Amino acid sequence: xxxxxxxxxxxxxxxxxxxxxxxxxxxxxxxxxxxxxxxxxxxxxxxxxxxxxxxxxxxxxxxxxxxxxxxxxxxxxxxxxxxxxxxxxxxxxxxxxxxxxxxxxxxxxxxxxxxxxxxxxxxxxxxxxxxxxxxxxxxxxxxxxxxxxxxxxxxxxxxxxxxxxxxxxxxxxxxxxxxxxxxxxxxxxxxxxxxxxxxxxxxxxxxxxxxxxxxxxxxxxxxxxxxxxxxxxxxxxxxxxxxxxxxxxxxxxxxxxxxxxxxxxxxxxxxxxxxxxxxxxxxxxxxxxxxxxxxxxxxxxxxxxxxxxxxxxxxxxxxxxxxxxxxxxxxxxxxxxxxxxxxxxxxxxxxxxxxxxxxxxxxxxxxxxxxxxxxxxxxxxxxxxxxxxxxxxxxxxxxxxxxxxxxxxxxxxxxxxxxxxxxxxxxxxxxxxxxxxxxxxxxxxxxxxxxxxxxxxxxxxxxxxxxxxxxxxxxxxxxxxxxxxxxxxxxxxxxxxxxxxxxxxxxxxxxxxxxxxxxxxxxxxxxxxxxxxxxxxxxxxxxxxxxxxxxxx
Numbered sequence: 001x002x003x004x005x006x007x008x009x010x011x012x013x014x015x016x017x018x019x020x021x022x023x024x025x026x027x028x029x030x031x032x033x034x035x036x037x038x039x040x041x042x043x044x045x046x047x048x049x050x051x052x053x054x055x056x057x058x059x060x061x062x063x064x065x066x067x068x069x070x071x072x073x074x075x076x077x078x079x080x081x082x083x084x085x086x087x088x089x090x091x092x093x094x095x096x097x098x099x100x101x102x103x104x105x106x107x108x109x110x111x112x113x114x115x116x117x118x119x120x121x122x123x124x125x126x127x128x129x130x131x132x133x134x135x136x137x138x139x140x141x142x143x144x145x146x147x148x149x150x151x152x153x154x155x156x157x158x159x160x161x162x163x164x165x166x167x168x169x170x171x172x173x174x175x176x177x178x179x180x181x182x183x184x185x186x187x188x189x190x191x192x193x194x195x196x197x198x199x200x201x202x203x204x205x206x207x208x209x210x211x212x213x214x215x216x217x218x219x220x221x222x223x224x225x226x227x228x229x230x231x232x233x234x235x236x237x238x239x240x241x242x243x244x245x246x247x248x249x250x251x252x253x254x255x256x257x258x259x260x261x262x263x264x265x266x267x268x269x270x271x272x273x274x275x276x277x278x279x280x281x282x283x284x285x286x287x288x289x290x291x292x293x294x295x296x297x298x299x300x301x302x303x304x305x306x307x308x309x310x311x312x313x314x315x316x317x318x319x320x321x322x323x324x325x326x327x328x329x330x331x332x333x334x335x336x337x338x339x340x341x342x343x344x345x346x347x348x349x350x351x352x353x354x355x356x357x358x359x360x361x362x363x364x365x366x367x368x369x370x371x372x373x374x375x376x377x378x379x380x381x382x383x384x385x386x387x388x389x390x391x392x393x394x395x396x397x398x399x400x401x402x403x404x405x406x407x408x409x410x411x412x413x414x415x416x417x418x419x420x421x422x423x424x425x426x427x428x429x430x431x432x433x434x435x436x437x438x439x440x441x442x443x444x445x446x447x448x449x450x451x452x453x454x455x456x457x458x459x460x461x462x463x464x465x466x467x468x469x470x471x472x473x474x475x476x477x478x479x480x481x482x483x484x485x486x487x488x489x490x491x492x493x494x495x496x497x498x499x500x501x502x503x504x505x506x507x508x509x510x511x512x513x514x515x516x517x518x519x520x521x522x523x524x525x526x527x528x529x530x531x532x533x534x535x536x537x538x539x540x541x542x543x544x545x546x547x548x549x550x551x552x553x
Contacts, residue, residue: 024067034076034116037061038083044164045088046459051168054161055236057084058190061112062137063198065119066126077116081109088159091457100379108159111148115140118534122541124548130199130228134191136537141187142180143534146527149429153378157428158460161186166463171492172246174471177526178430178519182467184530185239192236199228249473249490254442254512257416260303260336261477261496262287263485264312265503266451277314280481281323283503284312288330288338291505295334300507303336304416309479310341310354310423311449317342317357318365331361337414339421341447341479344372352401354381356421356447358414369413372406373423374432409435417443417512420474424448427464427478430524437472437520442512444468444476451482455500458484466492473517475510 024030040057043050061080065073085108086101093101118140126133141161149157162182165171170185177184264283267276288308294300315323317340331338337360344353354376358369376382382402409432410421420441426432427446436444446465450458462484469476469488476488486497487508496506519526 022067024072025063027072030064030068030076031079033060034064034079035083037064038080038085041080041084041159041161041164042087045159046166046463047456049167049459051165054164054186055190055193058137058141058161058187059194059197061116062119062133062191062194065116066194066198067123068120070117070120073120074113074117077119078109078113080116081112082106084112085109085159088460091453104156108148108156111144114147115144118144118538122537124544125537125541128544130195130232133195134188134232137191137194138184138188139530139534139537142184142527142530145183146180146531153384154375155429158425160428162467163428163460163463166466166492169240169243171467171470172243172248174467175248175473175517175519176246177522178434178471179467180430180527180530181519185243189236189239192232192239196229196232196236199232200226248470248492249513249515249517251490251511254514255416256509256511257304257443258301258507258509259417259443259477259487260288260291260306260334260505260507261479261485261487261498262291262306262308262312263480263483263498263502263504263506264308265482265501280311281313281315281326284308285326285330287503287505289333291507292334301509303334303507305414305419306331306334306336306338307445307447307477307479308338308340309449309481309485310356310447311343311451311481313340313342315343316345317359319345324364327359328361328364331359331364335361337361337366339412339414339419339445339447341423341449347404350401351404353406354403354423355406356410356412356423356445358412371408371410371412371421371423373403373426374406374408374410375426375429376403376405377425409439411436411439411441412445418514420444422446424461427461427468430527433468433472434520434523437474437516438523440514442474442514443510444472444474446476446478448478449481450484450500455484458482458500462486462488462494462497466494471517471519473515473520474513 037057037060040053040060044054044057061077064076082105086105089101089105092104122136126136145160149155160179160183162179165182165186170182173181173185262284264280264287267279288306291300295302313323313327317324317327327338327340337358340357340359342355342357344355354373356371358366360366378384412419412421418440420433420436420443422432433444448461458480462478465476465478465488469490470492473490475490479485483498483500483502485506487495487510489495490513496508498504498506
């Protein structure tokens with residue numbers, strides 16, 4: 001007789017049947033629980049950063065969808081998705097209106113609807129063995145994220161569980177298996193919590209008379225019924241705390257370089273920063289010249305490299321002599337190469353490129369060290385299916401020129417350091433960052449422009465940079481037009497973080513590294529393995545359901 005069978009046998013027929021005896025939670029409880037799950041996940045992410053709530057949110061959704069029909073599981077997952085993604089992505093509506101925000105939030109919520117349905121589907125496997133439930137929960141979350149990260153139009157990985165753990169011990173697991181392993185661990189802990197809570201509710205609904213009638217008496221059975229609650233809870237705590245034992249790099253083992261981040265700021269936040277292109281470029285030039293003056297006065301170290309953010313020159317400096325001259329003036333004055341975030345015209349008519357280009361003192365643009373953003377953002381940097389999209393919203397025509405993606409990883413050889421350059425949202429994509437490290441990058445660089453968003457989006461992005469630093473054992477930095485900018489050590493610690501909507505220049509010595517973590521060497525294998533196991537679980541649940549239908553009686 002299984003634990004669940006014994007609980008059912010010991011429950012008087014006059015009492016409501018507790019969870020754990022074959023029925024799902026009452027819908028009046030499951031629906032609020034699904035909404036609470038989304039809110040718990042939200043608060044786990046920056047700017048709130050209460051990371052322990054991520055597994056709690058996972059546990060709530062798992063409990064709400066357990067043993068439900070597929071449609072109900074999908075509906076509860078959708079409730080969680082809306083409660084989570086709508087406020088998490090609220091920064092997308094600051095300057096573009098409500099429609100893009102609503103459509104994106106609903107699309108992302110749809111993936112959690114699939115997760116809710118999948119959770120309901122594998123319920124027989126979870127009921128067959130309570131220790132299968134945590135693993136199933138972890139696998140389904142990784143499978144859902146793997147799908148969401150790639151579809152449609154290249155996916156949108158924002159809101160992955162791993163990105164909520166920037167201050168958690170679980171962040172260290174990134175050095176072993178990257179973001180997929182961290183997400184799996186968070187969901188696994190959530191699965192352990194729901195296992196404990198589900199058994200705890202069943203145990204709490206039992207009466208002293210039930211215990212007295214059980215062989216061994218009240219005291220012996222009390223210990224037996226609470227053990228399934230205590231053990232998963234203890235394992236959840238041990239797994240989280242035990243992650244502190246995973247070794248991570250604390251500093252690089254290579255040469256030391258001095259790097260400056262220039263956050264020039266923009267005259268006004270919002271989409272019209274494009275109309276202020278000359279002012280934005282001037283801000284970054286002037287801030288760099290001011291840095292050179294402090295270096296000359298002995299107040300600051302001489303930088304070996306200066307990093308400007310994405311869109312620091314929205315005037316193509318390769319075609320506009322005045323813009324090129326201004327950047328050359330900054331590079332010559334500071335006596336260091338500048339990685340410039342620029343918008344370049346072409347290659348075809350009506351096309352542009354979002355690029356990072358190395359500008360050397362004395363010689364200007366080094367065309368051999370130019371990175372073009374490989375993953376332009378759909379409906380923000382280019383419009384797929386424009387004729388169809390126009391029928392939904394004429395705002396798509398605000399994007400007059402489509403950004404064209406590059407084809408090669410962002411490996412930029414800047415002299416004293418080999419940079420792994422990714423631009424803005426690209427930091428969320430595992431392969432784009434990993435390709436730079438495999439290509440020889442010693443320092444990870446994220447050039448971004450947050451002028452059209454807010455501080456919440458900027459802090460969410462910095463959390464991703466922290467994970468990438470740990471994942472690949474590399475120092476990293478994020479350079480933003482308006483903030484947040486800062487340096488990240490290989491163990492994920494942030495230094496010299498800047499404010500939002502401010503003009504700041506920060507300089508720091510960094511020790512480079514060219515080693516490879518286990519996560520770098522394993523590449524995409526952890527995610528493929530976990531996603532394949534998720535598919536196997538869905539198939540296994542189908543087989544078990546079929547057997548249960550054909551069993552006699």
